[in-house]
Structures are given as C-alpha cells and as structure tokens.
Amino acid sequence: MKKVFAISGSTKSSSTNALYISAISHLLGKDFEVSVFPTIADVPHFNPDLDLENQPKVVSDLREALQKADGIIISTPEYAMGLPGSLKNLLDWTVSSASFSGKPVLALVASTQGEKAHQSIIDVLTVLEAKVFSQLIPFAKAKINFEAKITDQETLTKLKNTIHAFVLALENE
Numbered sequence: 001m002k003k004v005f006a007i008s009g010s011t012k013s014s015s016t017n018a019l020y021i022s023a024i025s026h027l028l029g030k031d032f033e034v035s036v037f038p039t040i041a042d043v044p045h046f047n048p049d050l051d052l053e054n055q056p057k058v059v060s061d062l063r064e065a066l067q068k069a070d071g072i073i074i075s076t077p078e079y080a081m082g083l084p085g086s087l088k089n090l091l092d093w094t095v096s097s098a099s100f101s102g103k104p105v106l107a108l109v110a111s112t113q114g115e116k117a118h119q120s121i122i123d124v125l126t127v128l129e130a131k132v133f134s135q136l137i138p139f140a141k142a143k144i145n146f147e148a149k150i151t152d153q154e155t156l157t158k159l160k161n162t163i164h165a166f167v168l169a170l171e172n173e
C-alpha cells in the first residue's frame, strides 16, 4: 500500500480544493492510502530561529508525515495572483528539512484563473527538489460537484493523465 499525503492550500470549510483532493483519492483507488493534512490553519508563521531546533509540534509532525509519504498531493487556489500565504508558509518550513526532495508531487491549482499560482507552485516545488506533476484547473468550482465528481470531461481526462504520470513516478521510487 503506497502512502500519499495531501495538503489543501485552502483553509475554507467548504473548499473546492478539498473536493479535488477527494476526487483524486477516489481516482487513485484502493492501492493508495491518502491522508489529508488537517491543520494548515494551525501552522505558525515560519521563523528561522525555530527552523533547526525547538520546532513547533505541528511542524515536526508535518515534516515526519511528508518524510513517510511515498507521494504528495497539493491542491490550492490562487489568492491575489499568487499562492495563498498559508500554503507558502507551510512550504517555507520544509526548505531546511528537504521534506519534498525526490518525492513525486501532484500539484493542482483549482481556482478561478490560477496561472500565477500554477507557475509559483512549480517554481517552489522545483527549488524543493520535488518531482512535479502539475495541472491548472481554471473555473474549477464549475467543474466538480458536491459529491466530488468531476463533471467536465476534458478536465477529468487530463487529470487522469496527470495522475498516471504521478503514479508511475511513485511506483519507481
């Protein structure tokens, strides 16, 4: 059983990105155990003074979960032409721990437009040495229903291809 750790860049309770993570979990099927990081809103502001020792528990738990995962999913909205601050903050805590190094990461930007956040997540994950498989889903809310079924066929086909590439990388680990 492969372990996949998922992070939503949205702190919203009824989040479109959370629905996309559910859709991906379903498409991955039974051979994958997907656990979703529950506490992005509780990750403290990145502080270099606490980066190498005396990290907050939520940060050490996060790093451990990332380290144990065979692959990682990130699904995020775009906020004000970039990544949401809470997601960028979380990623900053993983620079020194190299938690993403060599890991396959399926990075989705599910937003209204999202081009800038899409470029940004590719840039950040590349600097973190992840193996990035990304997809931009503009007008994302209109392409998925409340049961987490993707209703737009073109998006679904493309996502299946992205997932396929992610799974191949994960199985070759």
Ligand SMILES: Cc1cc2nc3c(=O)[nH]c(=O)nc-3n(C[C@H](O)[C@H](O)[C@H](O)COP(=O)(O)O)c2cc1C
Residues within 6 Å of the ligand: 010, 011, 012, 014, 015, 016, 017, 018, 076, 077, 078, 079, 080, 081, 082, 110, 111, 112, 113, 114, 115, 140, 141
């Ligand atoms: C503060 C704020 C800023 C936003 N800025 C952008 C933006 O720059 N580009 C964009 O495509 N969508 C922007 N949006 C729209 C969200 O990306 C969109 O509603 C997304 O579907 C929210 O995802 P969620 O439901 O997972 O939180 C913004 C939304 C908020 C709340």
